[in-house]
Amino acid sequence: MHLRRYRRVRAATNAPAGILLGGANDELHRWQLLGDLLRNPTRRSRRFLHHTVSAGWRLLTRFWGASTCFDAPLFGLLYQPSLVPLSVEGGDLPFTPPMSSSNSSSDGMSRIATFIIAVCAVVMTGLAVKDRLVEPARKSRATPMVIDQADWADFDVGGNVIGDATAPIKVVIFSDYECPYCKLMAERLRDVQSKYPSQVAVRHRHWPLTAIHQRAYRYAVAAECAAKQVPFESASSALFALGSLPFDSTRSLSNVVGVRDSTTFLACLTDSLMLRRVDADASAARRLNAGGTPVTLIGRFRVNGAVPLPLLDSLVQVQRQASNR
Secondary structure, X not given: OHHHHHHHHHHHHOOOOOOOOOOOOHHHHHHHHHHHHHHOOOOOOHHHHXXXXXXXXXXXXXXXXXXXXXXXXXXXXXXXXXXXXXXXXXXXXXXXXXXOOOOHXXXXXXXXXXXXXHHHHHHHHHHHHHHHHHHHHHHHHHOOOEEEOOOHXXXXXXXXXXXXXXXXXXXXXXXXXXXXXXXHHHHHHHHHHHHOOOOEEEEEEEOOOOOOOOOHHHHHHHHHHXXXXXXXXXXXXXXXXXXXXOOOOOOOHHHHHOOOOXXXXXXXXXXXXXXXXXXXXXXXXXXXXXXXXXXXXXXXXXXXXXXXXXXXXXXXXXXXXXHOO
């Protein structure tokens, strides 16, 4: 209905579409603007987002108090964003406010048009926020950046190796047992090792983020101590399964990791040698300036965060081809 009215008024006056507000006919400009909004509902611009957030609220709060409201300052920029200064606070916009109509029916229709335009503005603001903030963040998480870590061999020391230590493909991962993405990466690395048996060695190193994970450091030390009695991979898997779940005090860590000699294990938890091993891993991780866990080195390729399995497989294949040359 609004679009038909817009076309009818425009045809009667032979006015160009998209003319700036503040011209010859107040009501005509309102319907022109509404018609263009209806025809282009996904129109976006950075300045539109900037000004709509600040002016939209003022429009809605003053809607019932004045018929002209913020028509020219707010909506004129939809057509000529280049004429709008970066900030509307404390300055004038290059538009002439339209005069209020004395006709009550025209004033009522103007209120309706202004209200509908305000709703459209709010909807388009949401679309712009989604397009400029939400989508880029989602895409950046879905596609992690691969970094060339030339000194990767300096980090391929210490820790505990899962698989054949002489395997041609070396993977180093810095993990936190309370980090769910670290658990996910451990599962994906197991899948890769199953696909390429005897070709991939995974060196697990500790990076407990003690600022946010209260038990991560203790779990890291427990993994080191358990590795003296059971395979490190099994103890590590058990601790990842425990993760950030509330710890049941009736089940000691010795039962969780499956050691036979619990007395020796508990004494090991306070051994300064074990503490220094965990601290050395964390110190090496901080040199990478990664910002968080997990951090994975596939040869010289470094990826921060959980690596998607297809990307992980591709990087392993690149390393395979390099080792066969």
